[in-house]
Amino acid sequence: MSRDKELLAQIYRDYIACLNSQDWARLGQFVADDATHNGKQFGLAGYRAMLEKDFDDIPDLAFNIQLLACDPPYVASRLLFDCRPKGEFLGLPINGRRLSFAENVFYRFDNSKIVEVWSVIDKAAIEAQLQSDSGRGPV
Numbered sequence: 001m002s003r004d005k006e007l008l009a010q011i012y013r014d015y016i017a018c019l020n021s022q023d024w025a026r027l028g029q030f031v032a033d034d035a036t037h038n039g040k041q042f043g044l045a046g047y048r049a050m051l052e053k054d055f056d057d058i059p060d061l062a063f064n065i066q067l068l069a070c071d072p073p074y075v076a077s078r079l080l081f082d083c084r085p086k087g088e089f090l091g092l093p094i095n096g097r098r099l100s101f102a103e104n105v106f107y108r109f110d111n112s113k114i115v116e117v118w119s120v121i122d123k124a125a126i127e128a129q130l131q132s133d134s135g136r137g138p139v
Contacts, residue, residue, distance in 0.1 A: 005070040011112055012075050016063050022055055024048055032113040039118075058085045066102070075107040090123050092130060101125045 015030040033044045042050065055061050060083045067078040080102055085094040101122050108116040 004072045008070045008072050008075060008109060008112075009068060011109070012068065012070070012077065012107070013065070015114070016065060016079075019051060019063050022052075024052065027051070030114060032110065032115045035114055035117065037117045037119065057087065057089065058083050060084055073109045075109065077105050077107070079103045079105060090121065090126065092123075092126060094126075094130075097130070099126055099129055101129075 064080045066080045069076045082100045103121045106118045
């Protein structure tokens with residue numbers, strides 16, 4: 001792996017560690033002031049608010065890297081989650097049930113900071129788990 005790819009991969013791993021520790025004061029080290037998420041202008045403040053809400057809605061949220069590919073200035077990652085959202089998640093009534101799902105995310109970096117994020121969560125996997133759990137309470 002080239003030096004640039006190794007450096008970008010390490011920056012990304014440090015970013016994920018920042019999220020998992022909820023070290024919001026350091027988020028600006030990884031996310032640009034004018035960052036976008038799925039085409040929407042969020043900025044650093046909006047990005048932080050989104051993440052804080054995610055952790056409020058899902059107290060046991062943890063980002064786990066399954067796959068990571070770097071082609072500077074881009075990073076592609078498949079993140080795995082095993083968690084219990086408190087109420088609704090993606091418009092689905094979860095209410096504390098345990099879910100396992102993946103998120104596929106592409107990032108564009110500029111000056112070692114995330115400037116664009118494109119994210120897709122595997123909602124079909126969540127719906128399938130809810131179908132198999134129907135009639136049972138939280139697992």
